[in-house]
Amino acid sequence: MNEKVVVIYSGGMDSFTVLNRALKDGKQVYALSFDYGQRHVKELACAAKVCEELNVPHKVVDISAINQLLAGSSLTDDIEIPEGHYEEESMKSTVVPNRNMILLSLAVGYAVSVEASQVYYGAHSGDHAIYPDCRPEFVLKMNDVCKIANYDAVEIFSPYLEVSKTAILTDGLAMGLDYSNTWTCYNGREHACGKCGACVERLEAFRDNNTTDPLTYE
Template identity: 85%
Template structure:
């Protein structure tokens, strides 16, 4: 098996941990980020900065034109960002239709082109309730397809598929990672809002780890 891997790297705390896990595992990492027309690019800026500091090859691919086809998500359309816990029913508005199948397909194509045997992907159990394309059923089926879609088999590897965001952060903190180099908030303002589902879940993970999130929040109660 090739030591080369492609890491789908959004710049958020989960993919940041996955990226560093791949490095710690001794992999030769090729980082891949996507501009799919999301509300802001703060995550992408974090991703570029981290890859530069780690001397990791990094591509940011503009696929924002697909928004002409993928309507109805509060992450890409002019729809209010929902607030509250990640598992709340209203969080379904953040689903971007078929996003992860599209991103994984592109990442697998890139993996074949650079001779990588795996695509690292940061799905975790906290996403299962809201996002169908983060569930084990999807990841396993996608992995099956990617074994036969090309002459070269590529494995979809999700190291945190069956654990929580709290567990991901625990692993990252044990690696000594600095999470000020990440962005999670669905809003792209100067400070994280602390109210959207992504912020809520992130803050919960830090509380569970008895750690303080290094990001600045709009409400002092969240810092």
């Protein structure tokens, strides 16, 4: 029997690559997505479609009720989504307070329940500037806690923690992945905006890999 792992799967290009990396590594994957009231809920539809095609067990958990506690993010509140690169100060408005600690805790609980040894998590170096809960020190400390929080140790595994989105895409393209099955834009409209931090970094990654993003942009 292959080793069981839980993959936190948003439906974006990073977690899509992580999901497929886990499958490529021979893991028995349980995909877990969260509806936390994000504007770009469209990503969850992408996640569901991919998991159905790959025959991967997939749970979508509605945790949107917690937003009454987590105010102040442009991803969940009526605040305009900033435009520009992730390294710009304005992008701090996209931080959802304590999001990844919450999501990882829930994923670890799920991992224990299905007897999975790892939780795959798609943090990468491009997120480090703006998101404290994507930085190596956070991931390492969460990993330490999750190894002792239950009778069965669960490892937080971030295969792309120290590399860029460009390198993630490079690995995905080498696996032959179709990125039309992903959604990245923070605005959940019909087409990607091309201007928010998520879009800017995604387009950079495709340009750096000398290929064209299959998504359509406004």
